[in-house]
Amino acid sequence: MTRSQRTVCVGLFLTTMATASLAQKVKVGYDKSVDFSKYKTYTWAPPGMPPTRPFLYEAVVGTVDSELTSKGLKRTEKDGDLTLFGAGGIDFAISFSAGSPVVSSYSGTPPMMNSSVWTGGEGAGDLMAPVPDGTLRLEFVDRGRNQIVWSGSVKQSLDIQKKEKSLKLASNAVVKLLNKFPPGSHK
Numbered sequence: 001m002t003r004s005q006r007t008v009c010v011g012l013f014l015t016t017m018a019t020a021s022l023a024q025k026v027k028v029g030y031d032k033s034v035d036f037s038k039y040k041t042y043t044w045a046p047p048g049m050p051p052t053r054p055f056l057y058e059a060v061v062g063t064v065d066s067e068l069t070s071k072g073l074k075r076t077e078k079d080g081d082l083t084l085f086g087a088g089g090i091d092f093a094i095s096f097s098a099g100s101p102v103v104s105s106y107s108g109t110p111p112m113m114n115s116s117v118w119t120g121g122e123g124a125g126d127l128m129a130p131v132p133d134g135t136l137r138l139e140f141v142d143r144g145r146n147q148i149v150w151s152g153s154v155k156q157s158l159d160i161q162k163k164e165k166s167l168k169l170a171s172n173a174v175v176k177l178l179n180k181f182p183p184g185s186h187k
Contacts, residue, residue, distance in 0.1 A: 024173040028152035028180045034142070036149070036182035042073050042140070043080035048087070055163075056170060060088070060136060063171040067178040083143050088136040134158050134170055138177065152177050 044061070051057035064086070065075055073082075137153040156173035158166040 024176045025155040026152065026173075026177050026180065027154075028150070028177070028183075030150040030183045031147070032183075034149045039081040039140075039142075039182075040072070040074060041076045041080040042068060042082040042084050043076050043078055043143075045083050045085045052089075056134070056167065059167045060086070060170055060174055063174040064138070064178065067175060068181075071178075071182070079143065081143060082149070083141045085139040085141065086136065088134065134166075134173070136170075136174065136177065140181070150181055150183070152180060 047057075064084070068075070133155055134157075135153060135155045138151065139148050140150040141147065142149045154173045154177040156169050158169055160166065
């Protein structure tokens with residue numbers, strides 16, 4: 001296989017991996033002693049600081065409100081049964097393409113370490129474009145007991161070149177996160 005064929009194969013592999021990495025990563029936890037059916041209203045806590053991406057913020061809040069309304073909860077401006085705290089942001093991870101791994105074709109004592117063992121036969125990989133990851137964390141606090149009863153987070157890779165696609169990915173991530181609220185509601 002020529003070097004250009006290997007480059008194409010590596011490129012196709014990385015494209016496949018990048019597409020697979022668009023899947024959401026969801027984590028949730030909740031108080032198992034709480035009867036979530038008693039909650040009928042919720043109030044958003046004001047954000048700790050002004051949103052740096054107002055369109056994304058509004059899209060996320062709108063999706064959360066829509067999902068909670070579909071679950072029978074009503075948003076109130078103050079004194080809801082639950083207080084909803086939302087936090088999030090976007091991190092940029094730097095990614096590198098990898099060279100072809102070097103595998104020894106003999107048995108016996110392993111050779112001394114050298115840089116090509118870790119970077120591949122073609123040397124170090126190329127620096128690729130930063131990959132943005134959006135993270136959203138939601139916490140529902142029982143206002144009467146002042147205790148967190150449910151918390152969850154979702155992480156979603158976004159496409160900074162395509163704003164509409166990123167908004168859709170963010171909304172889908174919120175839906176996936178809230179599929180687990182209230183506990184036991186997802187089938």
